[in-house]
Amino acid sequence: MNTPKADPIKPRVAVHKFSSCDGCQLAFLNLGEDLLTLAGRVELVHFAEAGPLDPDTDVDVAFVEGSVSTAEDLERIQHIRQHSGLLIAIGACATSGGIQGLRNGVFGENWVTQIYSHPEAIASLERSTPISSHVKVDFELWGCPVSGPQMLAVVNSLLLGVTPRDNADKVCTECKRRGYPCIMVTRGIACMGPVTRAGCGALCPSLGRDCYGCYGPAENANTGALAVQFRSQGLSPEAVVQRFQSINSQAPVFLAAADRIRIKSHD
Ligand code: SF4
Ligand code: SF4
Ligand code: SF4
Structure with missing residues (x-):
């Protein structure tokens, strides 16, 4: 992992999208005023949904939404891991492969040709897999979508230097x-x-x-x-x-x- 060029007061944060519907990123955006407060405490260097674009830079914390579902995803998640201090997987797509994981085990030319008029344009891998199947994940936030307050709690914990609370109760x-x-x-x-x-x-x-x-x-x-x-x-x-x-x-x-x-x- 590279050392992030971080301002020690303002951790550098990125939000990355993989195969997903963007709903978990929206949970971040829907924080409203809390997001503005957060923006004052961290340096948001990459968050395409919100504006900043710098996907290749070193960061202290990378939030990753979405599953690994294409060959390009496979390469990109390795790159992000190498350039991130902490990597947090957010949402069901990133933690379990998501709804698109329903194709696992049944992916084949048959249904692809039945559904798509140009099956040759489909570049999906046979399986949709969680981020933890490919790289070390430091914390997982489950949900479809995750809740904004939960994400805020994770960021606040990290800012305080404590391990976020994992609520795996029922x-x-x-x-x-x-x-x-x-x-x-x-x-x-x-x-x-x-x-x-x-x-x-x-x-x-x-x-x-x-x-x-x-x-x-x-x-x-x-x-x-x-x-x-x-x-x-x-x-x-x-x-x-x-x-x-x-x-x-x-x-x-x-x-x-x-x-x-x-x-x-x-x-
Ligand atoms: S109760 Fe909560 S965990 Fe269950 S489906 Fe609804 S939002 Fe999801
Ligand atoms: S977990 Fe649900 S809301 Fe989040 S990106 Fe995946 S499909 Fe969308
Ligand atoms: S207490 Fe009953 S309604 Fe509530 S989550 Fe459990 S089974 Fe569902």
């Missing part, structure tokens, strides 16, 4: 702390909250709908017990597989859960 804990009625218990709606990582403030249950797992697997996620619960609520094995094969389909815990259900349903 969405259910946030639900309970905020006093939301459990929609799985009261309304019989299948909810991924018991196996999903906290951080969103139980956003979906607060609006009366189920969690669909966009923050990825929580620590000690008991996916087997939740699958049994879903089946007892009348979901077919295929429907249960789909619950685990969504935005974070390639997260190993969710992938393994889906595989177990598939194997069991064929016994």
